[in-house]
Amino acid sequence: MIAHWRRCALTVLLTVWAGAAAAQEWPTKPIQxxxxxxxxxxxxxxxxxxxxxxxxxxxxxxxxxxRGGAGGTLAVGVVVKANPDGYTILAxxxxxxxxxxxxxxxxxxxxxxxxxxxxxxxxxxxLVVSPAKGWKTVQDMVAAAKAKPGTFTYGSAGxxxxxxxxxxxxxxxxxxxxxxxxxxxxxxxxxxxxxxRIDFYYCPISTAIPLVRDGQLLALxxxxxxxxxxxxxxxxxxxxxxxxxxxxxxxxxFMPVKTPRAIVEKFHDAAAKVLESPAxxxxxxxxxxxPMPMSAAAFDSYVADEIAATGKLVKAAGIK
Numbered sequence: 001m002i003a004h005w006r007r008c009a010l011t012v013l014l015t016v017w018a019g020a021a022a023a024q025e026w027p028t029k030p031i032q033x034x035x036x037x038x039x040x041x042x043x044x045x046x047x048x049x050x051x052x053x054x055x056x057x058x059x060x061x062x063x064x065x066x067r068g069g070a071g072g073t074l075a076v077g078v079v080v081k082a083n084p085d086g087y088t089i090l091a092x093x094x095x096x097x098x099x100x101x102x103x104x105x106x107x108x109x110x111x112x113x114x115x116x117x118x119x120x121x122x123x124x125x126x127l128v129v130s131p132a133k134g135w136k137t138v139q140d141m142v143a144a145a146k147a148k149p150g151t152f153t154y155g156s157a158g159x160x161x162x163x164x165x166x167x168x169x170x171x172x173x174x175x176x177x178x179x180x181x182x183x184x185x186x187x188x189x190x191x192x193x194x195x196x197r198i199d200f201y202y203c204p205i206s207t208a209i210p211l212v213r214d215g216q217l218l219a220l221x222x223x224x225x226x227x228x229x230x231x232x233x234x235x236x237x238x239x240x241x242x243x244x245x246x247x248x249x250x251x252x253x254f255m256p257v258k259t260p261r262a263i264v265e266k267f268h269d270a271a272a273k274v275l276e277s278p279a280x281x282x283x284x285x286x287x288x289x290x291p292m293p294m295s296a297a298a299f300d301s302y303v304a305d306e307i308a309a310t311g312k313l314v315k316a317a318g319i320k
Contacts, residue, residue, distance in 0.1 A: 023262030026086050027060040033089045033253075034065055034079055036072030038185075042123075042204055042287070046251045047091035049283055050120055050274060057270045064091075073099050073106060080108040084256035086263035090114065093251050097306040098160040101314040111307050114254040116300040117264050118271045121289035122250040124224040125166040125202040126231065128217040132196050138220040138240045141200060145176040152178040155189035155198040159319065163189065165310070166202035166223045166247040168317040170237050173245035193217070204249075205230055205288040223247045230288040250292060250306075252299060268296040 033051060037043045044066060051062040067075035072095050082088035100110040127138060135141045145152040154171070156164035159182050171178055181198055183189040186207065193201040194216060203217075205228055211217040212231065221237040222228045225246045237245040253271065255264055274280050275291065284291075294302065313319075 023086075023260055023266050026263050026266065027058055029087065030061045030063050031058070031087050031089060032063050032065065033091055034067050034075040035091050036068060036075035036095070037066065037093075038068050039066050041186075042206065042249075043091065043093040043095070043251060046120055046284070046287060046289060047253070049287065050271065050280065051091075053277070053280055054271055054274045057274055058267075070103065072096075073103050076110070076114070077107055079254065080113045080256060082256055084258035084260075086255065086259055086267065088256070089117070089267075090254040091120075091251070092254060094162055094165075094249050094306065094310075095160065096252075096254075097303065097310040098165060098314070100307060101311045102160045102319055111304055113257050115257050115259060115264055115296070116303045117253045117255055117296055118268045118275075119292040119294055119299045119302070120251040120253065120271075120275070121284055122224070122248050122292045123287075123289050124205045124222040124228045125163060125247065125249060126205050126208040126212070126219045126223070126228075126234065127167075127170065127200055127221045127237070128193060128203045128208055128212065128219055129200050130193060130196040131215065131218045133199065133218075135218070135220070138235075138237065138242075141220060142174045142176055145174075145178060145199070149177045150179070152176065153181050153198045154178050155181045155183055155192055155201045157186040157189055158182050158184070162247070162249045163202045163204070164319075165313065166249075167200070168319065169247045169313055170202070170221075170223070170242060170245045172313075172316055173237070173242040209288065223249075228288065229285075229290065250302075251289075252303070264296055 035044050048064055055062045067078060076090060079088055079090040100106060129135055154167045189201050190203060192198045209230055212219045219231060219234045221240055222234050223246060225238060227236055
């Protein structure tokens with residue numbers, strides 16, 4: 001029994017030592033980052049912005065590949081099956097928490113097969129309408145929706161996207177019916193809310209800002225629990241009186257769950273240093289991204305909570 005215990009202890013020590021040794025040398029070659037959405041999307045632009053500077057900090061290039069399709073699950077599947085050596089990573093958004101609830105027969109466990117490494121930041125969607133609708137406040141819009149149940153419409157960049165989830169959470173809180181109109185992407189939804197063909201759209205804040213500032217769109221509320229620094233005069237939906245209507249969009253980096261912890265921490269520390277630099281803070285502020293500092297372990301717990309909470313929202317809204 002004692003001999004068996006010693007063998008087990010030795011195995012654990014050797015594993016820890018091997019992981020520490022690998023982390024000390026890592027990285028010795030380029031890192032490949034998979035992004036589950038198309039180039040130009042926020043989930044693409046934000047990680048690319050960080051990776052450009054992070055590559056210099058790590059001393060190795062970070063090669064980005066956009067692998068879209070199947071609700072963003074194709075890229076996740078590639079990373080889950082990759083060698084857990086720190087050279088294959090995933091950059092994703094809060095859509096990561098939606099997939100397990102709306103994509104049938106996932107070939108992986110979102111909560112168990114990946115380690116959350118670092119949160120890159122968070123931002124809001126903005127509830128926007130055409131000024132031609134005549135509504136001045138979000139309460140005006142809700143009253144109009146309740147006055148014509150079943151005919152009110154809202155757009156999204158697709159089923160399960162943050163634009164969809166933000167709208168559904170608000171709609172459930174405000175207690176009105178509306179027809180969901182999913183588009184192939186955000187630009188199509190934006191065009192139709194600008195033209196008044198749909199009643200409202202929860203638009204990504206960085207896209208909405210110039211259109212709000214020049215009067216083409218009216219911003220009625222932001223989706224986050226606190227006001228967005230980029231649109232300080234726009235109230236939150238919580239401030240407007242709609243409890244549990246907030247929805248935060250976050251962005252982060254993941255690795256296969258069996259990646260040595262020392263490598264996860266080394267990547268986290270290097271990325272955290274980059275995110276704290278004045279130059280990066282300025283770049284991300286221009287993208288309306290707010291800081292989200294936390295340890296790798298805290299981000300892992302945060303993501304697990306997000307997955308559970310999103311499941312409840314999907315069920316309540318009847319999203320398929």
